[in-house]
Amino acid sequence: MPVNVFFMSLLWLRVAVLLYGVAALAVLPAALYDRPRWRHVAVPATVVALLFHFVSLAEMLNAAHHRLPVDTHETRALLGLLLAAAFLVVYWRYRTVSLGIFVLPICFLLGLIPAFNPGQETMPFPQFHTGWIFLHITLLLAAYAALLLSLLASVLYLIQERNLKSKYSAMNASWLPPLETTDQIALKSLLFGLPCMTAGLLIGSLIAQQTYGPSYFLDTKVLLSFAMWLAYVAMIFIRRHSGLRGRRAIYLSAFVFLVVLTVWSANQFSVVHRFTTP
Amino acid sequence: MSHDLNLVLLGVNHNTAPIEVRERLAIPAGRLADATRTLVHQPGVKEGLILSTCNRVELLTLQENGSSTHADLLRFLQEYFAITPASLTPHLYEYREREAVRHLFRVASSLDSMVVGEPQILGQVKESYTVAREVGAVAGTLDSLVQRAFTVAKKVRSETQIGSNSVSIASVAVDLARKIFGSLDGKTVLLVGAGKMSELAARHLIQQGASNILVANRTIERAEKIAEQFRGQVVPFEALYDQAARADIVISSTGAPQKLFDRSHGQHFLHSRRNRPMFFIDIAVPRDVDPGMNEVEGCFVYDIDDLQQVAAANLADRSREAAAAETIVTREVEKYQQRVQSLDAAPAIRNLQEHAEVIRQGELRRSSGKLAGLTEEQQAAVDALTRSLINKFLHAPMTALREAARDGDAQALQDLETLYTNQSRNKTGQTNR
Numbered sequence: 001m002p003v004n005v006f007f008m009s010l011l012w013l014r015v016a017v018l019l020y021g022v023a024a025l026a027v028l029p030a031a032l033y034d035r036p037r038w039r040h041v042a043v044p045a046t047v048v049a050l051l052f053h054f055v056s057l058a059e060m061l062n063a064a065h066h067r068l069p070v071d072t073h074e075t076r077a078l079l080g081l082l083l084a085a086a087f088l089v090v091y092w093r094y095r096t097v098s099l100g101i102f103v104l105p106i107c108f109l110l111g112l113i114p115a116f117n118p119g120q121e122t123m124p125f126p127q128f129h130t131g132w133i134f135l136h137i138t139l140l141l142a143a144y145a146a147l148l149l150s151l152l153a154s155v156l157y158l159i160q161e162r163n164l165k166s167k168y169s170a171m172n173a174s175w176l177p178p179l180e181t182t183d184q185i186a187l188k189s190l191l192f193g194l195p196c197m198t199a200g201l202l203i204g205s206l207i208a209q210q211t212y213g214p215s216y217f218l219d220t221k222v223l224l225s226f227a228m229w230l231a232y233v234a235m236i237f238i239r240r241h242s243g244l245r246g247r248r249a250i251y252l253s254a255f256v257f258l259v260v261l262t263v264w265s266a267n268q269f270s271v272v273h274r275f276t277t278p
Numbered sequence: 279m280s281h282d283l284n285l286v287l288l289g290v291n292h293n294t295a296p297i298e299v300r301e302r303l304a305i306p307a308g309r310l311a312d313a314t315r316t317l318v319h320q321p322g323v324k325e326g327l328i329l330s331t332c333n334r335v336e337l338l339t340l341q342e343n344g345s346s347t348h349a350d351l352l353r354f355l356q357e358y359f360a361i362t363p364a365s366l367t368p369h370l371y372e373y374r375e376r377e378a379v380r381h382l383f384r385v386a387s388s389l390d391s392m393v394v395g396e397p398q399i400l401g402q403v404k405e406s407y408t409v410a411r412e413v414g415a416v417a418g419t420l421d422s423l424v425q426r427a428f429t430v431a432k433k434v435r436s437e438t439q440i441g442s443n444s445v446s447i448a449s450v451a452v453d454l455a456r457k458i459f460g461s462l463d464g465k466t467v468l469l470v471g472a473g474k475m476s477e478l479a480a481r482h483l484i485q486q487g488a489s490n491i492l493v494a495n496r497t498i499e500r501a502e503k504i505a506e507q508f509r510g511q512v513v514p515f516e517a518l519y520d521q522a523a524r525a526d527i528v529i530s531s532t533g534a535p536q537k538l539f540d541r542s543h544g545q546h547f548l549h550s551r552r553n554r555p556m557f558f559i560d561i562a563v564p565r566d567v568d569p570g571m572n573e574v575e576g577c578f579v580y581d582i583d584d585l586q587q588v589a590a591a592n593l594a595d596r597s598r599e600a601a602a603a604e605t606i607v608t609r610e611v612e613k614y615q616q617r618v619q620s621l622d623a624a625p626a627i628r629n630l631q632e633h634a635e636v637i638r639q640g641e642l643r644r645s646s647g648k649l650a651g652l653t654e655e656q657q658a659a660v661d662a663l664t665r666s667l668i669n670k671f672l673h674a675p676m677t678a679l680r681e682a683a684r685d686g687d688a689q690a691l692q693d694l695e696t697l698y699t700n701q702s703r704n705k706t707g708q709t710n711r
Contacts, residue, residue, distance in 0.1 A: 241552075
């Protein structure tokens with residue numbers, strides 16, 4: 001990659017991280033201190049940060065076709081981008097910034113290290129797979145982002161439920177979205193995440209089939225990935241058919257999230273999938 | 279040289295007059311234009327506006343200098359409403375100048391309302407203003423004053439939480455329902471038993487979008503009557519437990535001596551609803567809903583005491599916010615007053631500037647012969663130089679004039695003007711001679 005493009009890409013990422021930081025701070029008075037005007041800082045800052053982040057990523061990929069978000073830090077930055085996009089979608093649909101209390105600091109932290117300490121790893125795949133691999137990574141990260149968002153929404157649900165049960169503090173927490181809204185966010189995030197995960201795993205499987213052959217499918221990482229998909233499907237099934245909400249929904253989401261983390265960390269034990277990406 | 283607006287506000291409100299007096303003075307919306315027109319045709323009234331709500335009738339007028347005001351306005355009230363002075367005078371209040379401004383700001387900000395922070399009053403002031411504008415009863419001064427009152431009211435709304443929390447049982451119930459369900463559009467409400475409070479709560483919920491009303495009552499005729507009133511559907515009392523799970527919100531107010539709904543009912547309803555939340559508003563005394571049901575995940579039970587405590591807490595919050603709002607109003611009255619008073623300095627400043635310009639032009643003319651040899655550029659430089667000197671010289675007296683006007687110090691204003699215009703005029707006259 002040309003050096004100047006690399007530096008520009010890094011510069012845009014730093015600007016994006018700075019703006020995520022601004023948005024993460026601005027969302028606090030907007031959500032927690034009943035100062036709705038601060039959302040006029042938090043939301044535009046996130047939008048601009050997302051644009052800079054996207055430009056940074058596009059410049060990097062455009063300048064060097066083989067360079068994918070393969071480094072752990074770069075993967076985290078991409079996850080941050082997807083989470084920020086999810087936050088904006090939720091804001092646009094439900095007009096609530098409450099999730100930003102958790103999501104925006106996560107975006108800031110996920111972007112911080114790659115912005116100031118970029119990785120140097122390269123992808124040892126042939127050129128012609130680059131687009132598919134990128135899609136594989138992006139779709140899986142989108143599924144993870146959806147799961148994280150769902151988990152956070154479930155936490156908000158639980159807090160709101162506790163508030164309403166305690167009665168006298170019911171009207172104090174005005175920053176919390178209504179129960180049905182958080183429930184919708186939690187469920188719709190999962191429903192969005194499932195096709196992403198399915199497509200991401202399918203693309204990964206096809207690439208592996210072409211590159212390594214059937215032996216790939218006996219690898220621990222790969223088996224765990226399919227177990228993760230099953231857990232994801234089971235979670236959605238349970239939530240939809242028993243109307244699981246509140247505390248038990250959090251336990252379930254947290255369990256699947258743990259499975260996701262296990263799958264990600266299984267790269268360390270995998271024989272064939274020894275990358276830092278999902 | 280103090281600048282009085284000749285502003286007079288005369289009226290009655292819920293604190294000073296009983297409903298019997300207020301209803302005699304109330305002006306229907308259709309007659310407001312005529313009443314306002316009649317008001318500004320009273321002797322001495324330059325501009326006028328009438329605010330008529332169920333809790334107050336107020337005349338805000340801008341008087342001509344030296345007019346008798348109170349007597350004229352009182353006569354207008356007596357004649358227009360055909361009411362005797364004896365039944366009106368004891369309830370009237372009158373505010374003038376600064377106090378009238380303050381009262382208007384407080385009224386628009388809902389600080390003078392029966393329920394402090396209620397939002398309707400601002401709309402009512404706006405309606406009165408619109409009518410007064412349409413009939414040409416407000417122009418410069420009153421126009422800007424009322425506009426200022428709107429700005430202050432908006433400021434109070436945005437900088438305090440004065441109107442954010444509900445203070446009536448019915449509206450608290452609606453707020454809680456919104457915290458559970460978000461939008462109430464299409465939600466089903468089950469009314470168990472009959473009572474004014476439960477009907478009021480149901481009406482509030484319908485206003486917010488709840489559309490399906492179910493009514494269960496031991497007396498079927500009564501149930502039918504209520505159902506007809508809300509365009510709802512009757513649920514036979516015997517089928518209550520089978521049908522209750524259909525409702526998102528249950529308002530219960532029967533006179534039953536024992537509980538109608540217990541914890542196991544809650545579990546059963548939630549199971550049937552696949553854990554979709556249910557909100558129980560228990561207005562009955564003795565209670566209809568076992569408080570233990572609140573422990574069932576997805577069931578939210580609020581009895582009359584819970585609702586009253588939330589309303590009381592909200593009212594206490596409003597009182598705290600009202601104190602902050604009063605501070606804003608006081609500050610804004612001060613600012614408005616300063617602005618009005620600073621207008622006093624304007625003629626003196628204009629006088630001073632014109633006078634200085636006359637001197638400058640005179641001096642330039644006197645030296646025109648000596649400056650004739652200068653190029654156009656050099657002449658422009660001399661012009662700019664003299665202008666700059668004059669501006670620098672005038673800066674201090676102009677600031678002093680503005681400060682004197684802001685402090686309402688009429689004597690200082692007069693002295694400064696005399697010092698800088700009359701004296702210098704004399705000197706200029708001598709110099710010119």
